[in-house]
Amino acid sequence: MTRIGLIGAGGRMGRAIAQVIAATPDTEIAGGVDRPDAGANEIAPGLQIMAQAAVLAGQCDVLVDFSSPSALPENLAAARAANTPIVIGTTGLEAQHHALIDAAAAQVAVLQAANTSLGVNLIGHLVREAAARLGPDWDIEVLEMHHRHKVDAPSGTGLFLGTAAAAGRGVDLDQVSDRARDGITGPRREGHIGFAVMRGGSVAGDHQVVFAGEGERIEIGHRAETREIFARGAVKAALWLAGKPAGRYWMTDVLGLPR
Ligand SMILES: NC(=O)C1=CN([C@@H]2O[C@H](COP(=O)(O)OP(=O)(O)OC[C@H]3O[C@@H](n4cnc5c(N)ncnc54)[C@H](O)[C@@H]3O)[C@@H](O)[C@H]2O)C=CC1
Numbered sequence: 001m002t003r004i005g006l007i008g009a010g011g012r013m014g015r016a017i018a019q020v021i022a023a024t025p026d027t028e029i030a031g032g033v034d035r036p037d038a039g040a041n042e043i044a045p046g047l048q049i050m051a052q053a054a055v056l057a058g059q060c061d062v063l064v065d066f067s068s069p070s071a072l073p074e075n076l077a078a079a080r081a082a083n084t085p086i087v088i089g090t091t092g093l094e095a096q097h098h099a100l101i102d103a104a105a106a107q108v109a110v111l112q113a114a115n116t117s118l119g120v121n122l123i124g125h126l127v128r129e130a131a132a133r134l135g136p137d138w139d140i141e142v143l144e145m146h147h148r149h150k151v152d153a154p155s156g157t158g159l160f161l162g163t164a165a166a167a168g169r170g171v172d173l174d175q176v177s178d179r180a181r182d183g184i185t186g187p188r189r190e191g192h193i194g195f196a197v198m199r200g201g202s203v204a205g206d207h208q209v210v211f212a213g214e215g216e217r218i219e220i221g222h223r224a225e226t227r228e229i230f231a232r233g234a235v236k237a238a239l240w241l242a243g244k245p246a247g248r249y250w251m252t253d254v255l256g257l258p259r
């Protein structure tokens with residue numbers, strides 16, 4: 001039996017993951033953590049949501065964190081103190097968060113993934129391949145749309161796909177990223193990777209990478225029809241990570257895809 005501790009348990013993903021755990025053999029919810037003021041009381045009948053990740057970390061085999069970037073330092077500290085592996089699905093992470101993840105991964109198993117679905121991780125590979133094979137005269141744009149409640153932009157997945165495209169070209173995304181265009185922008189900057197963001201309704205997550213050449217266009221995309229696909233991937237990742245030695249792992253390791 002693998003006991004999973006859920007951080008962000010009262011949120012949309014926390015609740016979706018709890019449902020997948022309940023339907024997965026030999027897996028159970030050890031408990032859940034959320035902000036005391038979030039208004040969520042029970043993660044499942046009789047299983048109270050608690051406030052401290054440090055307590056939960058000592059009661060489970062693996063932590064799964066879909067909460068907020070501001071919670072990450074405390075969650076990583078809890079994982080380290082209890083020597084409990086942790087899956088991080090939270091997005092909106094910045095350089096300082098990745099530095100904390102790297103430091104934690106020296107001591108405990110950490111898997112961070114902006115998107116835990118099979119489909120997105122597969123297209124990440126296809127995008128890198130396409131970018132590597134197409135010349136610099138093919139302009140690359142990343143488009144994404146999400147539900148009206150999403151708080152970070154571009155999405156973690158959009159940035160993951162942009163990073164894959166940049167890696168295919170052998171460049172650093174930070175050096176070539178165009179995140180916002182407004183007003184008299186001037187012509188497109190050669191070699192840059194653009195991002196366009198839409199928010200509205202209940203969209204679970206749409207992503208498209210467009211390679212625009214002279215007279216033709218290639219589009220590699222993915223549409224999430226339900227957040228259950230992320231929840232299934234998160235549980236799969238947790239079961240894979242439980243018991244692993246310290247290190248930084250990737251969703252591609254779980255899915256048997258090239259890194
Ligand atoms: N990796 C993936 O495949 C996916 C990642 N996400 C990401 O997961 C995160 C959560 O998404 P949703 O569930 O839609 O958001 P949500 O807002 O519904 O849930 C987040 C939960 O975390 C809780 N939380 C916030 N700060 C906390 C803290 N300091 N300690 C404990 N709990 C805290 C909130 O109270 C809330 O209940 C976002 O960053 C989102 O982008 C979402 C879907 C898929």
Ligand SMILES: O=C(O)C1=N[C@H](C(=O)O)C[C@H](O)C1
Nearest residue numbers: 091114115150155156157205
């Ligand atoms: O907030 C969401 O909902 C999602 N967030 C992740 C992201 O930022 O890429 C993954 C998925 O697209 C849904």
